[in-house]
Amino acid sequence: MTTASIKETTNIGVSKPRVDVREKVTGAAIFTDDIQFGAGLLYARVKRSPYPHAIIKRIDTSKAKALPGVKVVVTGEDFPHRTGLYLKDRYIFARDRVRFVGEPVAGVAAISEEIAQKATDLIEVEYEVLPGVHDPVYGASPEAPLLHPDLGNYEVPNFIFPVPNTNISNHFKVRKGDVDAAWSQCAAIVEHTFRVPHVQHVPIEPHVAIAQVDGEGNITLWASSQSPFAQRNLIAKSLNMPESKIRVIAPLIGGGFGSKAGITMEAIPVAIAMKAKGHPVKFRLTREEEFFTNFVRQGLVAKIKVGCDKDGRLLAIQNEMYWDGGGYTDYGVNITRAGGYSGSGPFDCPNVKVDSMCVYTNHPVGGAYRGFGMSEVHTGIVQAMHMLSEKIGMDFAEFLKLNVVQEGDKILTGMTMHKTGIKECIDKVTQAVNWGIKEPPSAPNKRRGKGLAVMWKAPAMPPNAGSSALVKLNEDASVTVLIGGQEIGQGSFTAMAQIAAESLGVPFESVKVKGPIDTQYSPYEWQTVASRLTWSMGNAVRNAALDARKKIIDMVAEAWGEKPEDLDIKDGYVISYKTEESISLKDIVVYGIPKPDYSGWVGGPIVGSGNFMPTYVTGLDKETGQGERAVVHYTTGAQAVDLEVDLDTGQITILKAASAFDVGKAINPDLVKSQIEGGFVQGMSSAIFEEMKLVNGVMQNPSFVDYRIATTADIPKVIEAYIVEAPQDDGPWGARGVGEHPMVPTIACLANAIYDATGVRVSNPPLSAEKIYLALLDAGVVK
Amino acid sequence: MSFHRIILTVNGSTEQVDVPGNMTLLQMLREKLALTGTKNGCAAGECGACTVLMNGEPVNSCMVLAAECDGAEIVTVEGLAQDGQLDIVQQTIIDEGGVQCGFCTPGMLISARALLNRNPSPTEAEIREALVGNLCRCTGYARIISAVKAAAEATQ
Amino acid sequence: MINPHPGLPELDYIKPASLEEASKFLAAHAGEAKPFMGGTDCFVRLRDGAWELKYLVDVKGLDGTNTITFDSQKGLIIGAAVPMNQVISHPDIVKNYPLLSEAARTVASYQLRNRATIVGNICNASPAGDTTGACIVLGGVLNVFGPKGKRTEPLSSFFKGPGKTVLEAGDIVTSISFPLPPNGAVGRYIKLGRNMLSDLSIVGVTVLGYPDKTTKSGYRFKIALASVAPTPLVPTQAEELLAEKAISEETIMEAAQAAMDAATPIDDVRGSARYRKYMVRNLTRQALTDVWKKLTE
Ligand SMILES: Cc1cc2nc3c(=O)[nH]c(=O)nc-3n(C[C@H](O)[C@H](O)[C@H](O)COP(=O)(O)OP(=O)(O)OC[C@H]3O[C@@H](n4cnc5c(N)ncnc54)[C@H](O)[C@@H]3O)c2cc1C
Ligand code: FES
Numbered sequence A: 001m002t003t004a005s006i007k008e009t010t011n012i013g014v015s016k017p018r019v020d021v022r023e024k025v026t027g028a029a030i031f032t033d034d035i036q037f038g039a040g041l042l043y044a045r046v047k048r049s050p051y052p053h054a055i056i057k058r059i060d061t062s063k064a065k066a067l068p069g070v071k072v073v074v075t076g077e078d079f080p081h082r083t084g085l086y087l088k089d090r091y092i093f094a095r096d097r098v099r100f101v102g103e104p105v106a107g108v109a110a111i112s113e114e115i116a117q118k119a120t121d122l123i124e125v126e127y128e129v130l131p132g133v134h135d136p137v138y139g140a141s142p143e144a145p146l147l148h149p150d151l152g153n154y155e156v157p158n159f160i161f162p163v164p165n166t167n168i169s170n171h172f173k174v175r176k177g178d179v180d181a182a183w184s185q186c187a188a189i190v191e192h193t194f195r196v197p198h199v200q201h202v203p204i205e206p207h208v209a210i211a212q213v214d215g216e217g218n219i220t221l222w223a224s225s226q227s228p229f230a231q232r233n234l235i236a237k238s239l240n241m242p243e244s245k246i247r248v249i250a251p252l253i254g255g256g257f258g259s260k261a262g263i264t265m266e267a268i269p270v271a272i273a274m275k276a277k278g279h280p281v282k283f284r285l286t287r288e289e290e291f292f293t294n295f296v297r298q299g300l301v302a303k304i305k306v307g308c309d310k311d312g313r314l315l316a317i318q319n320e321m322y323w324d325g326g327g328y329t330d331y332g333v334n335i336t337r338a339g340g341y342s343g344s345g346p347f348d349c350p351n352v353k354v355d356s357m358c359v360y361t362n363h364p365v366g367g368a369y370r371g372f373g374m375s376e377v378h379t380g381i382v383q384a385m386h387m388l389s390e391k392i393g394m395d396f397a398e399f400l401k402l403n404v405v406q407e408g409d410k411i412l413t414g415m416t417m418h419k420t421g422i423k424e425c426i427d428k429v430t431q432a433v434n435w436g437i438k439e440p441p442s443a444p445n446k447r448r449g450k451g452l453a454v455m456w457k458a459p460a461m462p463p464n465a466g467s468s469a470l471v472k473l474n475e476d477a478s479v480t481v482l483i484g485g486q487e488i489g490q491g492s493f494t495a496m497a498q499i500a501a502e503s504l505g506v507p508f509e510s511v512k513v514k515g516p517i518d519t520q521y522s523p524y525e526w527q528t529v530a531s532r533l534t535w536s537m538g539n540a541v542r543n544a545a546l547d548a549r550k551k552i553i554d555m556v557a558e559a560w561g562e563k564p565e566d567l568d569i570k571d572g573y574v575i576s577y578k579t580e581e582s583i584s585l586k587d588i589v590v591y592g593i594p595k596p597d598y599s600g601w602v603g604g605p606i607v608g609s610g611n612f613m614p615t616y617v618t619g620l621d622k623e624t625g626q627g628e629r630a631v632v633h634y635t636t637g638a639q640a641v642d643l644e645v646d647l648d649t650g651q652i653t654i655l656k657a658a659s660a661f662d663v664g665k666a667i668n669p670d671l672v673k674s675q676i677e678g679g680f681v682q683g684m685s686s687a688i689f690e691e692m693k694l695v696n697g698v699m700q701n702p703s704f705v706d707y708r709i710a711t712t713a714d715i716p717k718v719i720e721a722y723i724v725e726a727p728q729d730d731g732p733w734g735a736r737g738v739g740e741h742p743m744v745p746t747i748a749c750l751a752n753a754i755y756d757a758t759g760v761r762v763s764n765p766p767l768s769a770e771k772i773y774l775a776l777l778d779a780g781v782v783k
Numbered sequence B: 001m002s003f004h005r006i007i008l009t010v011n012g013s014t015e016q017v018d019v020p021g022n023m024t025l026l027q028m029l030r031e032k033l034a035l036t037g038t039k040n041g042c043a044a045g046e047c048g049a050c051t052v053l054m055n056g057e058p059v060n061s062c063m064v065l066a067a068e069c070d071g072a073e074i075v076t077v078e079g080l081a082q083d084g085q086l087d088i089v090q091q092t093i094i095d096e097g098g099v100q101c102g103f104c105t106p107g108m109l110i111s112a113r114a115l116l117n118r119n120p121s122p123t124e125a126e127i128r129e130a131l132v133g134n135l136c137r138c139t140g141y142a143r144i145i146s147a148v149k150a151a152a153e154a155t156q
Numbered sequence C: 001m002i003n004p005h006p007g008l009p010e011l012d013y014i015k016p017a018s019l020e021e022a023s024k025f026l027a028a029h030a031g032e033a034k035p036f037m038g039g040t041d042c043f044v045r046l047r048d049g050a051w052e053l054k055y056l057v058d059v060k061g062l063d064g065t066n067t068i069t070f071d072s073q074k075g076l077i078i079g080a081a082v083p084m085n086q087v088i089s090h091p092d093i094v095k096n097y098p099l100l101s102e103a104a105r106t107v108a109s110y111q112l113r114n115r116a117t118i119v120g121n122i123c124n125a126s127p128a129g130d131t132t133g134a135c136i137v138l139g140g141v142l143n144v145f146g147p148k149g150k151r152t153e154p155l156s157s158f159f160k161g162p163g164k165t166v167l168e169a170g171d172i173v174t175s176i177s178f179p180l181p182p183n184g185a186v187g188r189y190i191k192l193g194r195n196m197l198s199d200l201s202i203v204g205v206t207v208l209g210y211p212d213k214t215t216k217s218g219y220r221f222k223i224a225l226a227s228v229a230p231t232p233l234v235p236t237q238a239e240e241l242l243a244e245k246a247i248s249e250e251t252i253m254e255a256a257q258a259a260m261d262a263a264t265p266i267d268d269v270r271g272s273a274r275y276r277k278y279m280v281r282n283l284t285r286q287a288l289t290d291v292w293k294k295l296t297e
């Protein structure tokens, strides 16, 4: 980083207004379903498997094809190539077998959605139903039927470890120290099995995509997408075509939370459009389909054992995780990996053993969800730590401060921990809830308690996930920033405008960052996931802006006969510290500057380019999970709540929630706080209300009627967000990401608080009123 | 299937539309009138993204048949700003940071405007109750609630 | 697998000009046509594919279905098409039948209640209906226009099972009538949902209490329970107990226990039978206590 980054800033650490907001409040903002395609538009619907596991014996599409208005009918026969983000284990339409309820079996395009729907009803599919796997622990056992007999032959990157002839599609191991030898030295040991159910992302905008194929076979896809480039790549792979023939356009997206990363339903309109002779084909999921046919957050069974010495110092952590991956685990395998290399939680411990197994089941397909496995992992490990602190007789905050990971610690994978503000986070949130002081409940039939949890999370991605950016100057001295990362509500366009403005030396208001992201024109970005944009894309934008800056300064230096070192750009003017001359960027950034007496010109239209890719992440040993640097960095944080439990109903009321995260540097503090608040509520919602109720693979509650999420009436009375800044060495101004982290500790935090209030531990979410009440009843706390 | 000819006003302008019996008001606004500010989040009355004013009162437009709207007066999010001047709740939701992805925002604004129309100085509990039918997955609601409070205060 | 249509399936919208015309049409198309008010139940069923209909018949606005009338001698009549929000805020109802407002206010969201109606809630015959209990304890009677003319249907014999009522093809409920509430009556509706507001009920408890010289206790309590039996449930033993025994904390607890014993809930996605039973007891106790407190204030 050049010295330019150290000088005083007017755009960094400042809560600039969002750049995308006016269009969003006036209804002018264009989301994918809002794009108009005219009369030629066809609508797709999908025939889905009603069985969790079955052989497809016969498909008869003749009646559907004969229905007036139907233009295309396709089945798995038409698309023989496998696809998948990490593990290539799935087809666009099932070919020989179906492995989850809702799996696409055939697709239809017709002149209306209604006709397409009717046509799917006319498709006849004959199945031979097979026994299913509905529990990951059973699935991992030798007794379970094999769901992917070909697992050993699937294409997979070298950091995923499938176990052929089992249902385990990735087995990630950590072996640090000697756990088995450590138990005998422990003064206290806790062993507990935790279960986390499947949940859904529930973006308010359901998935939608439109595809069109021109006469030369070029494909255009408009999609509500967090990862247009990854989608281009995956579609190319599954159709066996070069990336250059595919263009993905991603307008604003109405919430993603990971569900719109990788590829799921987007492949369907593409496949159908290939047979639709130039017609655009639109496919949108109904809210009900949104719940169970697309990526879900995997369920987890975690068998945890932890022990400490008499002073409360951790001696051993063992975490055996069975991830309920679903019928396909193309993305799930990497969640398992992330769960594995962070499987100790943010604790310093000499002996760690982690087994993180991704297990095929006949459940909906797991994918990325805000936190990428970390909410599930922390639900168990942080509760186990709470139990252990109680057993050894230590205040939980003290226990945490004694054991949390610190700069210089060798973490479970052998990586050396960087600077982190986790202790400061603990201090902030414990102060916020008056930790340690027992306060009275508001009524005799209520119990009051406080809960605390800590977390860490690293961006989970391939070691070489890259970003790039272009910074383009316009005649009026305004700046256009071109990026491939998406605005999904987190405010990335605004943060990028701040970074560009600051790096270039122009007013924030003169910088434009706008969608749609278009793989044909936007520079490459791996995916908008993993809380990596501010850090990774931020670096790319900064580099691009610095490149443009250099070009401008060189031009002016040449025109003025000065040294570049004596020049600077401020507020849209190039100034000379030496001569005190200045010149507006207007016009010169496009037309250049005439030499004296018009003896010629210098310069030309200014475009800066920049990229960023971490180059230092190393592989990890297959048997021990050890390696020099498992990940780029960890963002850490803490959360605390003060709540009441109603003894008559089991309902909880959160009086106050406080969260603190170490973001390295908050480029835009208000946006960071917004992420923290919104993330807390999403975490709280998943903790209290959410569960995909699966019975023999069939979701019983696939609608808002019975899959409840938090509303305005359910949020805490007070939600506080604190920012801690221990800078990241390779982040722009020290920044690292925080998009996912706020919901990671919440389940454990609430479970700990409920325990504090009632003395009864309800360890498995959802921590519903019913579950709490019945637990109180069984424990004799209520009668 | 027969079509019904209806005449209604939408954001102040008179429209004549032919609609099939099973078309919802939401579908008519988006597909026949290209007013895509009103969103479809569930088509089942649960999420509130489709909320519009019908004869001055908020309704889930996915739960109203277009054919029922003959003679109705509809206001959508596109009709909130007057001559480029944002409605006060549009301004305060910006100021308070109550917008993230923006997908719930149109319905949220309509519910908020309707609340302030019937109750210019609502309590926090009344605001929460009035917005309970508008789901938001991004913001955690607190800033939206503050925005409504701020709008109420600004108009006192 | 639940996999509804993206929109409403093909059907026709019928807007008759009179009750006679509507009734005739409905009778002639039995099984393929239904009347609707707010449509908030009808549309959901149609999308889900639970119903297949050719026609939806809009019976709003016909003959007095749109009005609320209150007479201090005769009582209250709420037109079938009156949306719940109007019931909730109507001054005569707030003053004389606050229980109706209280119950209606727990239904869904504000915007849904601009469509949803009380008569629709009753005719839908869901055991979870939030306003049904209030209508039962307040002695509501449905006014029906049918193929054979006008008649009335008391709620006590109206429900035949989940989604089933005594209504037949061609019957249209035009309004619901309530007698004047008993002197000094106090009501309470407690709804337990998964969310604090807007959810369907796991359990709903309606209580109406008033002084009554003809009972031993000097009071009469009417109770109706939602979501704990195939139809709205009146726990008569609990009611009798409260008429017989002097009202005290113990009597209230006993009555709550009797209500719990009367409930025959099932396990479903919203809650287990076990939890529901306990909630009937606890919420009945709470509702009775609230009402009792107000009666003795
Ligand atoms: C998102 C959502 C949330 C909901 N939440 C709740 C809730 O919290 N609590 C609750 O109790 N309910 C709830 N409901 C259900 C529904 O809103 C209520 O039952 C409502 O009162 C129905 O009224 P309506 O006028 O919309 O009925 P409609 O849909 O118009 O009719 C309902 C039934 O009654 C019949 N019917 C209607 N009018 C007449 C008539 N005049 N004569 C004869 N039969 C008639 C119809 O044929 C139909 O069978 C919810 C529904 C939705 C969509
Ligand atoms: S789309 Fe109408 S309420 Fe969700």
Ligand code: FES
Binding pocket: A204, A254, A255, A489, B098, B099, B100, B101, B102, B103, B104, B105, B135, B136, B137, B138, B139
């Ligand atoms: S801002 Fe995204 S749903 Fe509300």
